Amino acid sequence: MFFHIVLERNMQLHPRHFGRNLRENLVSKLMKDVEGTCSGRHGFVVAITGIENIGKGLIRDGTGFVTFPVKYQCVVFRPFKGEILEAVVTMVNKMGFFAEAGPVQIFVSNHLIPDDMEFQIGDMPNYTTSDGSVKIQKDSEVRLKIIGTRVDATEIFCIGTIKDDFLGVINDPSAG
Amino acid sequence: MSLVTESPVHSSSSDDFAAYLDASLDSGSSEEAEDANDDLETQRIKRCKVEKSENVEEVQGSTSQTSSLKQTVEASVEKDLCTHPGSFGDMCILCGQRLAEESGVTFGYIHKGLRLQNDEITRLRNTDMKNLLRHKKLCLVLDLDHTLLNSTQLMHMTSEEEYLKAQTDSLKDVSKGSLFMLDFMHMMTKLRPFVRTFLKEASEMFEMYIYTMGDRAYALEMAKLLDPQREYFSDRVISRDDGTHRHQKGLDVVLGQESAVLILDDTENAWTKHKDNLILMERYHFFASSCHQFGFSCKSLSELKSDESETDGALATILKVLKQIHNMFFDVLEDNLVDRDVREVLKTIRKETLKGCKIVFSRVFPTKFPADNHHLWRMAENLGATCATELDSSVTHVVSTDGATEKSRWAVKQNKFLVHTGWLEAANYLWQKQPEENFPVNQTKSQ
Structure with a gap:
């Protein structure tokens, strides 16, 4: 799920950035530091959309660095247990398949793939129904349900299932 | 008392319960008629509600206390039932629950953070086996260094090998070349002659794995050279980082039934537990540094500007053996397919x-x-020969290191074959009885 929230961060800025462009420097450093990172609480920071407010800078003793408390608006992405998500399959093997939804890596074990889908080996390993009408292979798009999440400092892992109503392939690359 | 009969746990509707709760809270604790049991029930629910509201990460917290109570009960039952067959990022792959202790075998080469329990591995192997047999395939685990290729550090190249640097093939189209300079790894790699044909033909009979003692980056780089289209190995590249034992290779990380796996390696000691699956390869030494490493002082193939034969080399020989094994496994044996054992074949x-x-x-x-404990004795027996300690007329070969011994002289006198130990080793590598005259024993001392 995406959220538009306000976060705060203390930015350390080198004295060489002081001057007319201080604000721009501060914002570009903030984007570099924050965008693409994860936090366990908020999830993956997709993009900074605006600066709410920059507080008074505090000069650090001894170093000359200045700390600014910055409040910024950003879009975060965090998967939740029970959430339905659309993802792209990145790898298919006999254990199940791996899929990605942006920064989130999802594993769907073959226990959680409908029983009528069977693993097929070959150049393009895939899970196929016995009548061959539905096929999950690399680059397929699937709709899945998250049943477990873990958010690390840099990565988000999820366990998913497609063994439920209205879940499974939504777009087959080989058909298109 | 009406309150007792309408106990919350029996009420199916959560709205009813909420109304009941409001009513009972409004009337306050002064309501003496309330059953002690019921009181306890309410307290428990209250505590649960507080916990729920504190748990900010949980979004699907139900508004209804009864159902949330039921959920926790159900969840704990489910937890007990799930066997946690494996984990991905420390979460069970079946129930999604966070697992505290790390157990099972890591399969980092397939995906980071993936672990499987032994039961699950067995289950996967069994289903996979059926799948493979249907496609008439077995598993083949291939070593890299000295088996499929030879690599050297650029700084270890001798002056006589400098000429190679001008002959390297382009990295843009690796499918044709065989000598590559990998500047970013400070290495030069030479693929063994015949390797392309070998992989192509073997891929039709086997599901192939790479298993090397090199590190992960090296293994992937070599896989790119051998298999630029990623059609042979896909994600089945195992490096030393993925093994479960130090300085040992094991089939525990290979998702193939042991009775259907063949191993091609030049180092017997790496596979102490799986010697029966192993086909020992003659080492491929192209670079001088590789010869020195194994204590040979002779000139390397690179220094002699020569190479193994394309059509007659070790890989071509082994490919024939593999074909023979594959043929025997699927076409000659007549018992149940699942019961067949490639080790016996x-x-x-x-x-x-x-x-x-x-x-x-x-x-x-x-x-x-x-x-009878010596490796040559056992090698001879494995090759189908009978070994004896005493001479008699049925003896066909005397294997000797010295032409002057009594037995050697007896062999010459009786017109039996007198061969050097190399004859056995050659037969072991080439899977064929070698012409005896190519392995004469040094006779100088007898004269």
Whole structure:
């Protein structure tokens, strides 16, 4: 799920950035530091959309660095247990398949793939129904349900299932 | 008392319960008629509600206390039932629950953070086996260094090898070349002659794995050279980082039934537990540094500007053996497909090599050494020869290191074959009885 929230961060800025462009420097450093990172609480920071407010800078003793408390608006992405998500399959093997939804890596074990889908080996390993009408292979798009999440400092892992109503392939690359 | 009969746990509707709760809270604790049991129930629910509201990460917290209570009960039952067959990022792959302790075998080469329990591995192997057999395929685990290719550090190249640097093939189209300079890894790699044909033909009979003692980055780089289209190995590249034992290779990380796996490696000691699956390869030494590493002082192939034969080299020989094994496994054996064991097939075919030979050793083992424990003795037996300690007329070969011993002289006199130990080793590598005259024993001392 995406959220538009306000976060705060203390930015350390080198004295060489002081001057007319201080604000721009501060914002570009903030984007570099924050965008693409994860936090366990908020999830993956997709993009900074605006600066709410920059507080008074505090000069650090001894170093000359200045700390600014910055409040910024950003879009975060965090998967939740029970959430339905659309993802792209990145790898298919006999254990199940791996899929990605942006920064989130999802594993769907073959226990959680409908029983009528069977693993097929070959150049393009895939899970196929016995009548061959539905096929999950690399680059397929699937709709899945998250049943477990873990958010690390840099990565988000999820366990998913497609063994439920209205879940499974939504777009087959080989058909298109 | 009406309150007792309408106990919350029996109420199916959560709204009813909420109304009941409001009513009972409004009336306050002064309501003396309330059953002690019921009171306890309410307290428990209240505590639960507080916990729920504190848990900010949980979004699907139900508004209804009864159902949330039921959920926790159900969840705990589910937890007990799930066997946690494996984990991905420390979460069970079946129930999604966070697992505290790390257990099972890591499969980092398939995906980061993936672990599987032994039961699950067995289950996967069984289903996979059926799948493979249907496609008439077995598993083949391939070593890299000295088996499929030879690499050297650029700084270890001798002056006589400098000419190679001008002959390297382009990295843009690796499918044609065989000598590559990998500047970013400070390495030069030479693929063994015949390797492309070997992989192509073997891929039709086997599901292939790479298993190397090199590190992950090296293994992936080599896989790119050998398999630029990623059609042979896909994600089945195992490096030393993925093994479960130090300095050992094991089939525990290979998702193939042990009875259907063949291993191609030049180092027997790496596979102590799986010797029966192993086909020992003659080492491929192209670069001088690789020769020195194994204690050979002779000139390397690169220094001699030569190479193994494309059509007659070790890989071509082994490919023939693999074809023979594959053929025997699927077409000759007649028992149930699932019960067949490739190790037995391997043994049978190996035993054909020196069938009918009776061998006596002379000056090969130290005097006090138990002869039938020596690796040459066992090698000869594995190749199908019979070994003996005493000479008699049925003996066909005398394997000796010295032409002057009594047994050697007897062999010459009786017109039996007198061969060097290399004859056995050659037969072991080439899977064929070698012409005896190519392995003469040094006769100088007898004259």
